[in-house]
Amino acid sequence: MLSSKPAHEGDRMRVSRQQAAEHRERIVAAAARLFREKGFDGVGVDAIMAGAGLTHGGFYRHFPSKDGLAAEAVARGLGENAERQAASPSLQEFVCAYLSPAHRDNRGSGCMIAALGCDMARQGPEVQRALTAGVRAQVETVRRWIGGRRAEARRRALATVAGVMGTLVLARAVDDAALSEEILAAGRSAFGGAADAMRRTE
Amino acid sequence: MLSSKPAHEGDRMRVSRQQAAEHRERIVAAAARLFREKGFDGVGVDAIMAGAGLTHGGFYRHFPSKDGLAAEAVARGLGENAERQAASPSLQEFVCAYLSPAHRDNRGSGCMIAALGCDMARQGPEVQRALTAGVRAQVETVRRWIGGRRAEARRRALATVAGVMGTLVLARAVDDAALSEEILAAGRSAFGGAADAMRRTE
């Protein structure tokens, strides 16, 4: 899938350091994808390195341990989450893309929290710190989309972020295609317009 | 924690078969608890058998493999979910219990889907079949609590089940105690009264 030949070779000297930096980048990218697809324990260092077009021996020139890589991979995946949000013009469109069959069927390039959320609490503190920052950022974006009174909007934003994530997890876990579609549709309906839905001042 | 001494010894003969059945039961219970606490890959057969007060060698007199046990453990955990629902008089009280700090802090005895939902899709077909049945049952109970037009109530029930699950996952994954409380509170507010909240006919 990934070519093992570097595609640059330019920029005068110190090509190797630059290449090493690109390799490191490719390792993190491969890990972010593979962890989401198969879970932290479902992929080995050898598979990650192969995914980056390298052999396993060189891994420890870049990372202190598999756990160390995991923290970076999670941070990277959460960054992708933020980019997808930034690319969405409205909550409605974001939720429709998030709760789409395409997203459900592509764990490897999808939401990091939906793919690994259940396992995050069992990971090291670095992973949890990265996750918390990612959640805060995502909630803040949704809060701005929702608008209105700040405290109320934030409450709705928290429920929306959690709600779409849970919906995706459920749609992926279920055995039956029709039920899965129904779950996604229900989520889009409930969370797609949190601004006017969930009207409840308590 | 669990005494290794059997606490029965009665009922005429064939005590051993009965004891074996109890042992099997204890193994499934220990697995259901430990899997939820540490994940499918986080506990070994030896730890499960120790949790049941036995040694690992006898495991394969009861189950064909660790995966075979996983399917039964998941089914058992989902059954506990159903029991907790049955013990709740209303959606409001169920959601308050589900999104309580106590539930968040006790993975081992809590919701099976929140604890392992992300990993379910990677498990065998038996696990997924059990999960799907469990989800259907849970959704149906919530639908009855919500009441009203059937299609609309079902849509809200699906979103509620997914929503509270996602909320719990998020509250557990996050690093910051205050944020975790805030997430739980937002979930209780959004999903606690799905009958009057999420008012949205599409």
Add this chain to the structure above:
DNA sequence: TGTACATCAGTGAACGCGCGTTCACTGATGTAC
């Protein structure tokens, strides 16, 4: 600018531990007479 040396990313073999699984054995259960 050219040459000799040092650095270090990457390789592939090897290590060692953990864990799922197997197995010979034990001794109480359960059965045949």
Add this chain to the structure above:
DNA sequence: TGTACATCAGTGAACGCGCGTTCACTGATGTAC
């Protein structure tokens, strides 16, 4: 009911594979002169 035999749940040692990690080595990068 009592006795001899068969069954089988449980034990603990052992096996073997996978995987995280280490290491000696290579050869190009990068540097000192």
